[in-house]
Amino acid sequence: MTLRSSLGRVKGLGSAKEGVHHWRHQRLTAIALVPLALWFAVSLLCKVHADHATVVAWIAAPHVTVLLLALSLGLFWHLKLGLQVVIEDYVHSPFHQIVAQILLRAFAGLGALLAVVSILKISLGS
Amino acid sequence: MSNRPLSPHLQIYRPQLTSVLSITHRATGVALSVGTVILLYWLQAVARGPEAYAAAQALLGFWMVKVALVGWTWAFFYHLCNGIRHLFWDAGKGFELSTVYASGYTVLGASAVLTLLTWAYVLAAPGGAA
Numbered sequence: 001m002t003l004r005s006s007l008g009r010v011k012g013l014g015s016a017k018e019g020v021h022h023w024r025h026q027r028l029t030a031i032a033l034v035p036l037a038l039w040f041a042v043s044l045l046c047k048v049h050a051d052h053a054t055v056v057a058w059i060a061a062p063h064v065t066v067l068l069l070a071l072s073l074g075l076f077w078h079l080k081l082g083l084q085v086v087i088e089d090y091v092h093s094p095f096h097q098i099v100a101q102i103l104l105r106a107f108a109g110l111g112a113l114l115a116v117v118s119i120l121k122i123s124l125g126s
Numbered sequence: 127m128s129n130r131p132l133s134p135h136l137q138i139y140r141p142q143l144t145s146v147l148s149i150t151h152r153a154t155g156v157a158l159s160v161g162t163v164i165l166l167y168w169l170q171a172v173a174r175g176p177e178a179y180a181a182a183q184a185l186l187g188f189w190m191v192k193v194a195l196v197g198w199t200w201a202f203f204y205h206l207c208n209g210i211r212h213l214f215w216d217a218g219k220g221f222e223l224s225t226v227y228a229s230g231y232t233v234l235g236a237s238a239v240l241t242l243l244t245w246a247y248v249l250a251a252p253g254g255a256a
Contacts, residue, residue: 075162083159
């Protein structure tokens with residue numbers, strides 16, 4: 001006999017209280033990051049000793065701007081999901097747990113915003 | 127009760143390739159997360175203008191930073207290759223023990239080769255020796 005409702009079971013809300021949401025988002029961002037990260041690494045290699053004007057012109061091309069924005073959002077979402085589990089596993093005191101989780105969200109959120117604003121500022125001209 | 131041993135009992139547990147690669151995936155993920163600070167620093171320097179960009183390039187060319195970047199490059203390729211290995215597992219493929227070991231050694235080899243190729247290119251590129 002179980003005290004859980006049928007709806008609770010069918011939504012997959014186990015002890016983690018969130019079903020497969022975290023798992024799915026981690027995989028979706030991983031799949032997106034494979035081509036995006038490879039493209040970024042190769043592009044960066046081609047610009048390794050480039051001057052400022054060259055880098056700005058590269059980032060300002062519309063398709064590069066879009067791909068860099070996608071990379072930034074996917075990267076920091078993937079980072080948040082991954083570090084969240086590391087903290088859940090290794091930080092044992094409830095107080096430190098919530099502090100670490102809040103700091104992680106602040107870092108990931110601010111990092112994503114800084115990346116997006118920097119890219120847009122370069123792309124749209126200061 | 128609070129001193130109960132936890133499993134796996136790391137003091138007496140012999141590490142295998144599988145468990146070492148697994149914890150390395152997590153460790154490289156943490157290292158790459160820290161490394162995003164460098165990426166953000168470089169990106170905002172480009173946004174600030176030529177002077178800030180020149181200062182960032184000079185800092186990234188400093189040898190101690192370069193050594194860290196080599197480590198970071200390996201962490202990137204390792205996490206990328208091993209992440210693809212994980213995606214195959216998520217699709218239900220590659221679970222035979224021999225395949226798990228073969229893919230594990232492939233990840234180690236590929237990440238080392240890609241790191242060497244990347245830095246050979248960086249150092250050989252025009253202006254690279256500076």
